Amino acid sequence: MNLNRVKDEDKLELCRKYYYGGFFALPFLWLVNVVWFFKQAFIRPPFEQQQEIKSYIMKSLVGCVLWTAVLVTWMTIFQLYRAEWGETADRMSFIIPKGIA
């Protein structure tokens, strides 16, 4: 979709939908939201809906960063302790590694 051809009120609606969608454990939707509406929120000359779009984008960004932090932490912990956890870790794994503990 080319945002240039969409009316400003529709942009706000779209941005809001993406923002709410992100709450269903979809941080990637937030990331898309941020990238997609970044120009509209911060670079374009002010327009009526900009403040609201800006706040959605900021919140999406925060959510996305939080998610990334949580995921990175978890992945690090899991990779570091997988061998030690033994059976528990094997049960959590979708692909069980070959040839290593």
Place this chain on the structure above:
Amino acid sequence: MAVSGSVFSLLLLCFPLCLAQFRSVHDMIYVNITAQAPCVRLMNATHQIGCTSAVSGNVGVLHYCAEQSDVDWLVRSAKNPPYMPLMVPPLFTYDNVQALRASGKVSGILVVNGNRSDPQPPPTGFSPVHKCPNDGYGLYKDDPEYAHCKNTTWNPLGTGLSYLDFDFPISLLLNQTDVDNLIDCYNRFNKYDNESNQQYPLCAVQIKDRMDGAKDSITCIRRSELSSQSLNPFVYCDALGDKNVWGTLRPLNKSTPLDNRKDLILASAKIDTWSLFHNVGGVGANDATGFIALLAAAEALGKLDQAEKEGMKDVMFVFFQGESFDYIGSSRMVYDMKRGHFPEKLDDKVLQPSLVNTKNIQYYLEVSQVGLWEQSGLWAHSDPVSQKTSAVRDNVNTIFAAIENATESSNVTIRKPPSFQALPPASLQRFLREDSRVAGMVLSDHMAAYSNDYFMSRLDLPVEIGMDIPAGLKPDQAYDYTTKQGASLTKVATVIARTLYLLASNKTASEATKIEVNSTTINHLLYCFLQQANCPLFAEVLTSKSAAALKSLPGPLPRYVSVPHDTASQISQVIANVLTFYLGERLPSLNKSSECKTPSKDHIHSYIFMNGRPVLNPTDNTTSYASFCIRAPVRFSKAESPAFLSKEMLHSNEYPTWTESRWTVINAKIFLVSSEAEQTITLSVGVVVLLVSLVLVYFINSKSEVLFTAPEAAY
């Protein structure tokens, strides 16, 4: 690995050749190693042992170690790791391997398999297993006096090399051409002065034998189970196991059950052996003398006439499989006996042997390693702990008296070790562990420490036990040739046969002298099991299909227990057939292979349609086979550890828990590797060319109107 530099030089070198015939780039870079026996990963309940390569294989610069100084140079002075040493047999010792491993400079080890008639063993002997074999799974597990071989160290030369966990591959090179190729490549490219720098390109080796299982049996079994429910099922390891072979002199039948009678005579020997290298055939020669002597004794007793057999006690021969791994075969048999499942659960609908329990065993005679008795004497071991009970002591004394009587009129002397000495590692230990009232003796060629300097190694070779077959003999002459071992083992086998005869009947020693083991039988068995499996005896007693399968085998059968399949392994199958041949009765009325099938309701006998001897038809020079049907009370029983029957038993420490890891590829190849600097330059040049061309294309594109005239303008 980046080999582009050497590819280029190789391409130039082989240019005229390549014009003549097409070869793929891969073939131009690599020379494959055709035959190798790798060290593979095994696991038990707590550890992993053996070797593995990295996922993409291990690469190292070849270093031929012909002298100890070469190994020392690698450990002390070598500056460009990783290396892949190629070691001659006398250098492949525990100390050298450990030094190389500790140096961190090797990415793998290649071992030259010496000539079988001149194996060049390390001068101090070589036994890669523990000093106390099968420790913890025998009778003296928790005994304050005897546990952990406190009383006698059975295998003092044992280093435990086979039980170490290596994170690099170790491979035995089976083909001399590969060794020659490697040495040739080494001499041409790597023979730099040990002090100076290396001159690239260098000859290198890559070994790939990644193992899938890891950590321990419990982990890999759990992973296989978890994986079996997933979208992409995968098996990480398999429990070791196979089939025991057992047979009786006359059929046991449940119509005359053994119940509480204690009058069964059990004679056993172990079949299997193990070496650090996977599935090498024709090793464990002294290990094999036990079951060979017992088979020959079975033949001598099988020849007795039917009436005499009827008057004797029941004699049962058992050939255990997997005993090298904490007594897999015997621990399963004892487990089944104790639960009243041996030979099988009673079922009214079928003909079955009577149940056999450990309490039915009156005398137990085990034949351990006996090949070297002429040097070190023949010894009858017994267990001091159970003999504190007088009933057991009396029965043990009866066995010893029978052996002594059996040696009369032969120049064999049987002796007893000091009475406080424990039993050596033996299947009998598993029986005594369950039932201390089993009276048994173990016959061996050592009083205390093993006489065999190469116990459980690839160097326990026929030549070390005096199988001195002259080099120039044709196969059929070698088959009949009486070696020193043949002559000496015949005497032991005769003693065993007479002992069993004396124990089973009320005959006197002089009457037992009619039992004589045929030296031809011993010669044939030794030759077939240790030199060449494609031999007349095996060809005669196997079915035509199995005999044909042996034709392609270049040497003797491997005796590593391996993992269970629906049918018995080749070695167990052969032993079952030989035993059937010796104990069975021929059924001339069934002269077709289709008629000679074991009836599905008869679980007492096995019927085998044996291939028979070749008969040359003089009229048209064709060969046919005198095939025949034979029936004997010889059956297989499971040799799979009870540990894998339930989770509790797997964790119980009571039963063997050995598993073998799976793997997908095993290969090794030789190639030339260029220096790291050259590799970096090649890569950098490539990257620069790519970037330059990108920039060039961008500018050409942006200035295209200037550079190219529009097509319309031409008109």
